[in-house]
Amino acid sequence: MTYLDHAATTPVLPAVIAAMSQAMTLTGNASSLHTSGRAARRRVEESREAIAAALGARPSEVVFTSGGTESDNLAVAGIYRARVAADPRRTRILAPAIEHHAVLDVIEHLVAAEGAAVTWLEVDDFGRVHADTLAAAIAENPADVALVTVMWANNEVGTVNPVRELAEVAHTHGLPFHTDAVQALGQLPVDFTHCGADALTVTGHKVGGPTGAGLLLARRDTPITPVLFGGNQERAIRSGTLDVAGIVGLAVAVQDAVDHRAERAASLAALRDELIRAVRVRVPDVALTGDPGAGLMDGGPSRLPGNAHLRFPGCEGDSLLMLLDAAGIECSTGSACTAGVARPSHVLLAMGLSENAARASLRFSLGHTSTASDVTAVADAIGPAVQRSRRAALAGARWR
């Protein structure tokens, strides 16, 4: 099996499985006062310290959650509500339309249900938000802004945003800045203090950790109203019994991602470039979406090293995916939808691509288990798959 969908989820690291298995043999609620409780608490706090050290944060800035969606929801809704409570004029949220649905949909909920307004920040043809775009959006009325949220790197096309610069712009107006760093971790140098964000989302399963374990890094002075209420765990920002084994596994994965980031990023970029080259040999008119990846951004590459988002003119991504799946190659067309009905990606449309171009897309995402033989498998299968997909698209057109 050729697994090239690491941006969806990654194979769990053996060290994570070992640490979690061991942790699951132990009883103890980290909030209990007895011996088992204290032992559980110790495992949680050691994990918190390891994660904080790996991400350039303080332990008290780590808020454990159930993953990326919860962290994004907590950051956006929590900061929005706290800011509105302090000053009811601050109802405007600034975000680009290329955000993950975990950010987009909570914003849309706040607009529909809580009177929020939104200014969608324009992106360039690579899907990047520019600092002057943000500055102009703020300048419309700095007093009515609740928060700014811009993802570190886009999950579909891999383009990296100038997060530090964007955070600076927000801070010149005293505005809180959140970034979803789910895809960035492990491939880009992610340092909370250095990047200047006030809140930052991370999840475990994109870096070889468990699904259902994630965290929000949040500065102590960032106002956040809780979304979950109960036992007042995690600075009372996120109630709920702590998932000790999940947190232990998350810490092992985050540490591994940061420790091996530099050499993994280099080898992923080399494999990715080889994959693009090999596909282009078979399909000369293939196009790469997003930043070409040659540049630098905050000390890292300007494109996620594991991301190859390709457009195959005349094809439908759906049928390509099915044909490659039948050939043992697993990739993605973009973001999945509940009913499984593929809609053209909102990210690609925001970048100015047509619906047809957007539908002709496939995302290959490489990660810690990817090898040269994965690239060979794609090179062998892609030519015939593209031919068939083109025939199918023409067959479809006949009935339109």
Added chain:
Amino acid sequence: MSRVLAAMSGGVDSAVAAALAVEAGHEVTGVHMALSRTPGTLRTGSRGCCTVEDAFDARRVCDLLGIPYYVWDLSEDFLDDVVLDFLAEYAAGRTPNPCLRCNEKIKFAALLDRAVALGFDAVATGHYARLIDGTLYRGVDLAKDQSYVLAVLTSEQLAHSMFPLGGLTKPQVREQAARRGFAVAGKPDSYDICFIPDGDTHGYLVDKLGSRPGPVVDVTTGETLAEHDGFFAYTIGQRKGLRLERPAPDGRPRYVLGIEPVTGTVTVGPASGLDVRMVVADRVVFPGGRRPDFPLRVQAQLRAHGGTVGGSADLVDATLRLSPDSPTRGVAPGQTLVLYGGAGLDETAAGPSADQFVIAAGTIVRTG
């Protein structure tokens, strides 16, 4: 072994059809057709196809069969070729059959063409019909027989089709589904039109086509009896819901006898006015690819359920002409006329039987 695409609605029939294709040794892929961009605007609940719940049911069957499962978006084709066609036909005063149109334009056209282009050999569906040497026979379960809604398929379309359920009865299909552990084994049958959520065709048509008032005219006296809000709300043969305040002079019930779309006139009259002694149909297809010698004795079917009559048929200037053995009723332009051949057609009382096969189909243009 061939590569088979099983069209999976999420119902029990297509589930068992897919299972039988797998057990016959084919390499099967399950595909659920998304026919609406906004799932949930089609029929909701457990009654039919095309809801999120149905897509889920189809997926679970594929899980159990261990076959790949995908959802294909055919909503544009469905809107253009089935829904808009349905509305246009009603607006023109005809009575379309959207299920038949869906088979002709979607399942065995858009879906089949795409499947063949992608390397599949055939599309398998849960229809109750049998294909024997390229000839389309009625399903053995005459109560469920669906050869009528497949009769418009060309021989080329049939060559890439599989109907694994043709030799089974509905209870047998349910029993097979239960034996395989399919959760859909007890799922209710669907009867209504899938894109009319509440089954209220009249309300749907008024909503989509708008109110188009016109007179209801007595065929004998020429007198206008009432105003209606849209001729498309009426079907030839309809008796109930005419909203006529004055009874007929002879006290007999009145029926819709004719619909004239240009003036919006609906004519009503006595039951005898419904008797049809000649049916003319065009857009003729011969699904077996074989054109028999006309004239010939046939069993004719005029509706998806029931409406069978013995008669003789002729082919004149590429139109089919049916002379029923006895006057028949409930025949409206737009409906499809399907002619069946088989043994025992000389007996005037012969009804449908499993050894009958489709010899021709056409769209009814007029009756006399």
